[in-house]
Amino acid sequence: MNERTWNILVESFPRLLGYGIRVTVPLTLISYALAMVIAVIVALIQYADVKGLRKLCRFYVWVIRGTPLLVQLYLVFFGLPSVGITLKAFPAAVLVFGFNEGAYMAETMRGSLESVHHGQMEAGYCVGMNYLQTMWHIVLPQAFRTAFPALGNSLISMVKGTSLAATITVMEMFRQAQVINGRVSESLGLYTEVAIIYLLFCTVLTWLQRWGEKKLNSYGGQKK
Amino acid sequence: MMLEICGLRKSFAGMEVIRGIDLSVNKGDVVAVLGPSGSGKTTMLRCLNFLERADGGTMTFDGETFDLHAATRHEVARLRRKTAFVFQSYNLFLNKTALQNVTLGLTVSRRMDRERAREIAVRCLEHVGMADRLHSYPSQLSGGQQQRVAIARALATEPEIIFFDEPTSALDPELIGEVLSVMRDLAEEGMTMLIVTHEMEFARSVSNKVMFMEGGLVVESGPSREFFSAPKEPRSREFIRSVLNPKQ
Ligand SMILES: Nc1ncnc2c1ncn2[C@@H]1O[C@H](COP(=O)(O)OP(=O)(O)O)[C@@H](O)[C@H]1O
Numbered sequence: 346m347n348e349r350t351w352n353i354l355v356e357s358f359p360r361l362l363g364y365g366i367r368v369t370v371p372l373t374l375i376s377y378a379l380a381m382v383i384a385v386i387v388a389l390i391q392y393a394d395v396k397g398l399r400k401l402c403r404f405y406v407w408v409i410r411g412t413p414l415l416v417q418l419y420l421v422f423f424g425l426p427s428v429g430i431t432l433k434a435f436p437a438a439v440l441v442f443g444f445n446e447g448a449y450m451a452e453t454m455r456g457s458l459e460s461v462h463h464g465q466m467e468a469g470y471c472v473g474m475n476y477l478q479t480m481w482h483i484v485l486p487q488a489f490r491t492a493f494p495a496l497g498n499s500l501i502s503m504v505k506g507t508s509l510a511a512t513i514t515v516m517e518m519f520r521q522a523q524v525i526n527g528r529v530s531e532s533l534g535l536y537t538e539v540a541i542i543y544l545l546f547c548t549v550l551t552w553l554q555r556w557g558e559k560k561l562n563s564y565g566g567q568k569k
Numbered sequence: 570m571m572l573e574i575c576g577l578r579k580s581f582a583g584m585e586v587i588r589g590i591d592l593s594v595n596k597g598d599v600v601a602v603l604g605p606s607g608s609g610k611t612t613m614l615r616c617l618n619f620l621e622r623a624d625g626g627t628m629t630f631d632g633e634t635f636d637l638h639a640a641t642r643h644e645v646a647r648l649r650r651k652t653a654f655v656f657q658s659y660n661l662f663l664n665k666t667a668l669q670n671v672t673l674g675l676t677v678s679r680r681m682d683r684e685r686a687r688e689i690a691v692r693c694l695e696h697v698g699m700a701d702r703l704h705s706y707p708s709q710l711s712g713g714q715q716q717r718v719a720i721a722r723a724l725a726t727e728p729e730i731i732f733f734d735e736p737t738s739a740l741d742p743e744l745i746g747e748v749l750s751v752m753r754d755l756a757e758e759g760m761t762m763l764i765v766t767h768e769m770e771f772a773r774s775v776s777n778k779v780m781f782m783e784g785g786l787v788v789e790s791g792p793s794r795e796f797f798s799a800p801k802e803p804r805s806r807e808f809i810r811s812v813l814n815p816k817q
């Protein structure tokens with residue numbers, strides 16, 4: 346590696362990391378929060394079999410899971426303006442990432458809710474709790490426990506997925522690397538740096554996921 | 570008369586599994602519900618607590634009459650406050666400790682403050698011999714221990730009657746005794762109980778009334794002493810014989 350390359354990389358690393366922390370991380374967290382809200386609502390509607398809405402939820406999951414994320418981004422950012430709906434790049438990305446991952450997480454949550462034995466609900470009724478109380482204190486916590494690893498994986502995959510926002514002009518970490526590269530033509534080095542930073546983020550999340558699972562295990566399985 | 574059931578009927582997918590059952594329970598009665606598997610015992614209990622909706626029938630409880638088919642949500646809630654249910658598979662809340670399993674019904678549905686709920690729960694858990702496992706999760710307890718916690722949970726809300734659906738059928742033989750002994754204590758203290766069981770010796774010594782069911786009907790009912798010493802119906806006789814000497 347010659348000295349010019351080295352200097353470029355040393356200079357760009359903190360810059361890229363800065364974009365990662367200031368843009369990629371918030372973009373991920375906001376989108377994930379939206380996805381979680383959507384997932385819980387969509388899963389509960391199906392679990393409780395709310396007539397009418399149930400079909401709508403199935404339709405949503407079907408459409409989202411059957412179309413590429415990149416196409417969804419283009420549709421919302423480049424397509425919708427022609428019917429008068431113009432979104433700024435960042436909110437458009439949040440909406441698409443949120444609704445996209447929300448569909449997958451809804452399926453995770455639905456499966457986890459259904460895996461809670463119906464006897465738990467009945468026992469709740471028998472001690473005098475109503476549907477909502479039993480859902481809140483018994484069924485949802487157990488479902489979240491079951492869903493936790495998969496929900497963690499969704500978060501990790503979303504971190505990486507946000508790089509697609511570059512294609513709709515969101516100035517996040519990957520887009521920033523492209524911009525720098527346009528100036529200095531150092532593809533190998535710059536994209537390696539970006540890859541390392543994504544890896545860093547995902548590694549931290551994996552640790553958190555493991556730590557969380559251990560915490561939650563207190564009532565999980567092991568006999569004492 | 571504390572509890573009176575008239576004309577209870579229930580079918581599943583066109584198959585009538587409860588075909589008109591009457592039953593009356595006095596305060597302090599321990600009623601053993603006997604009968605071969607598939608005779609509708611579980612379904613009957615579940616209808617009484619509205620875990621299943623009956624197709625017809627009425628229940629008079631404390632002088633108030635409810636329609637077992639058409640009871641409103643409020644009536645169901647009011648009735649459930651006076652009753653408790655012990656399941657064959659315990660159904661302890663898996664994400665709660667033994668103590669929390671017992672307090673939850675008090676703090677959440679009866680809005681009792683935590684301190685008082687805790688006191689009551691500890692007392693109930695002592696009652697069933699589980700005071701040393703307050704903070705254990707169900708997965709850390711044996712089946713017999715779980716069922717005793719479930720009984721403590723049932724006691725905590727001070728029900729007027731407790732329904733038991735084969736409380737010992739899921740237990741290893743060496744764990745059955747501890748659960749039956751708790752139930753025996755409750756009977757002696759005057760708790761009103763409706764118990765589906767296959768433990769004939771227990772039924773004979775603890776219950777004062779028997780209800781023998783088959784094919785969704787009551788074949789014979791009456792005082793336990795008479796039922797076990799001189800069953801009237803041939804089917805009852807056969808059943809007692811087959812349960813007492815399963816190999817013949
Ligand atoms: N949820 C259900 N759906 C369909 N059939 C049922 C259901 N529950 C019970 N049954 C049927 O009703 C009959 C009585 O069952 P059950 O009340 O469990 O009897 P028991 O407790 O005496 O063994 C059985 O034939 C059983 O197959």
Ligand SMILES: [Mg+2]
Nearest residue numbers: 610611612735
């Ligand atoms: Mg049964």
